[in-house]
Amino acid sequence: MENDSGIWIKRHSTLALQEPVAIAGSPGLRSVGKLVVDSLIAQTGAKLFAELYSTHLPSVYQTKPSYAAHPSMPGMGGAVVESGNLDFPKVQFYACSSPPLILVRGYHPNFEGQYTVAENVLDLLREAQVKRMIVAAGYGSKETKICCAASSQNGIEEMKKYEVGVGYKGPFMGFSGLVFGLAKQKGIEAVCLFAGTAPKEDDLEFPDKEASGRIVELLNRILGLQAP
Amino acid sequence: MNAEIKILKPFKPSELTLIVGLPGMAYIGKLSVDYLIQQLKADLIGEVYSKFFPPYVIIKEDGLVELLRNELHVFADAAGRTIVFLSGNSQAFSPEGQYEISEKVIDWAIENGVKKVYAVAALVTDKQFDTPNVYVTATSADMLEEAKAQGAKLLDHGIIGGENGLVVGLAKKRNLEGACLLAETHGYQAPTGEYVIDPRAAKAALNVLTQILDIKVDMEPMEKQALEMDEAFAKMAEIERRVREEMAQSGKRPSYVT
Numbered sequence: 001m002e003n004d005s006g007i008w009i010k011r012h013s014t015l016a017l018q019e020p021v022a023i024a025g026s027p028g029l030r031s032v033g034k035l036v037v038d039s040l041i042a043q044t045g046a047k048l049f050a051e052l053y054s055t056h057l058p059s060v061y062q063t064k065p066s067y068a069a070h071p072s073m074p075g076m077g078g079a080v081v082e083s084g085n086l087d088f089p090k091v092q093f094y095a096c097s098s099p100p101l102i103l104v105r106g107y108h109p110n111f112e113g114q115y116t117v118a119e120n121v122l123d124l125l126r127e128a129q130v131k132r133m134i135v136a137a138g139y140g141s142k143e144t145k146i147c148c149a150a151s152s153q154n155g156i157e158e159m160k161k162y163e164v165g166v167g168y169k170g171p172f173m174g175f176s177g178l179v180f181g182l183a184k185q186k187g188i189e190a191v192c193l194f195a196g197t198a199p200k201e202d203d204l205e206f207p208d209k210e211a212s213g214r215i216v217e218l219l220n221r222i223l224g225l226q227a228p
Numbered sequence: 229m230n231a232e233i234k235i236l237k238p239f240k241p242s243e244l245t246l247i248v249g250l251p252g253m254a255y256i257g258k259l260s261v262d263y264l265i266q267q268l269k270a271d272l273i274g275e276v277y278s279k280f281f282p283p284y285v286i287i288k289e290d291g292l293v294e295l296l297r298n299e300l301h302v303f304a305d306a307a308g309r310t311i312v313f314l315s316g317n318s319q320a321f322s323p324e325g326q327y328e329i330s331e332k333v334i335d336w337a338i339e340n341g342v343k344k345v346y347a348v349a350a351l352v353t354d355k356q357f358d359t360p361n362v363y364v365t366a367t368s369a370d371m372l373e374e375a376k377a378q379g380a381k382l383l384d385h386g387i388i389g390g391e392n393g394l395v396v397g398l399a400k401k402r403n404l405e406g407a408c409l410l411a412e413t414h415g416y417q418a419p420t421g422e423y424v425i426d427p428r429a430a431k432a433a434l435n436v437l438t439q440i441l442d443i444k445v446d447m448e449p450m451e452k453q454a455l456e457m458d459e460a461f462a463k464m465a466e467i468e469r470r471v472r473e474e475m476a477q478s479g480k481r482p483s484y485v486t
Binding site: 147151153170 | 279
């Protein structure tokens with residue numbers, strides 16, 4: 001049922017994972033975060049266990065790209081049809097047991113609902129015993145490298161073991177930015193991996209699989225996953 | 229989380245005065261209050277979080293992520309008086325959010341026995357001046373006189389946009405003593421639409437505020453910053469003058485597409 005914040009959650013199965021690590025991504029800059037999560041879902045065979053719906057999730061955006069929300073240009077509510085099924089826009093949660101992971105396919109809310117959606121996503125992760133989260137995203141850079149940011153110095157130090165240093169500074173907007181920023185307040189230590197991505201002349205927001213591939217490769221090492 | 233004040237350290241207020249300077253036009257409020265926090269080595273005791281701040285986070289140079297927030301810093305002077313400064317990296321983006329946060333802060337200040345509320349803001353003008361004038365509006369004649377005695381002029385009419393104005397309005401609504409000091413600025417904006425900081429105006433506001441509060445701070449660092457910006461503003465004014473001259477000579481008038 002919908003709560004006072006315009007959020008409702010559909011649960012498909014009950015989770016029993018020991019402190020799973022959450023990996024979150026959304027269709028942000030050149031879809032890097034979404035591509036990472038989709039790759040990991042395919043690679044691990046993770047199963048959908050919950051979906052978060054919200055009156056703050058538009059089906060049609062007025063702003064382009066979708067993550068550049070604006071208070072005076074809210075998207076439109078509406079339905080989404082996928083594989084012949086009628087549904088609403090949603091954030092999806094997948095889980096696999098070995099290693100214990102929760103994969104979050106994010107979705108950009110309207111400007112005014114971003115904090116509310118991010119807080120409810122983090123509440124669901126906390127309920128699933130998540131203590132650590134890795135967010136995947138792109139950042140505008142022609143250098144084909146990965147840099148990191150974190151909610152605490154420990155996270156920065158941990159990434160040094162994988163030869164990943166800090167690099168990007170500035171604003172981080174959209175679903176992934178707020179989920180990352182609010183994590184610490186919800187008791188979740190978070191690291192964000194940013195892959196450098198540059199636009200193509202004819203398609204500024206093309207899905208950058210090369211950039212997402214670099215993050216997936218790094219996550220395979222961090223999480224001890226078998227590369228496909 | 230409409231708005232939440234997270235207290236980091238307990239403190240014992242005495243004769244509490246609240247001073248507000250949030251980012252706004254020419255950053256005069258924020259520059260002034262941040263300067264006092266720095267000079268007085270005021271202690272961070274609380275943070276204000278809200279879903280009404282713009283929805284993004286900031287990745288800092290050291291790689292740590294920071295939420296948009298307001299901060300409460302406290303300073304206790306030799307006489308035992310407590311001053312709390314409200315500053316931060318953002319204001320709420322909507323009037324609803326600005327009321328929500330301002331009311332939360334005023335409620336908290338009242339719970340802690342606040343006696344007076346001051347805010348620092350900008351008065352954007354196209355008039356020429358050598359030194360920015362400081363104007364005052366207040367909740368009572370006594371508060372007006374207090375500021376006028378330190379060189380402020382009465383603000384006859386105008387608008388104080390955002391929380392720097394709201395807190396003083398809400399102080400009046402809650403029967404508190406309050407005043408807002410507004411320093412004149414030309415309110416230059418960068419091509420991106422961002423306001424350019426005006427430390428000369430902030431210094432003028434601080435000259436009045438520190439005398440009202442009877443606190444002494446070293447103004448040299450602020451003067452140095454003001455001199456640097458004076459040069460930058462002079463260059464901007466010169467460019468503007470040349471463009472106008474060229475247009476006058478060519479018979480074209482400035483035009484805008486909005």
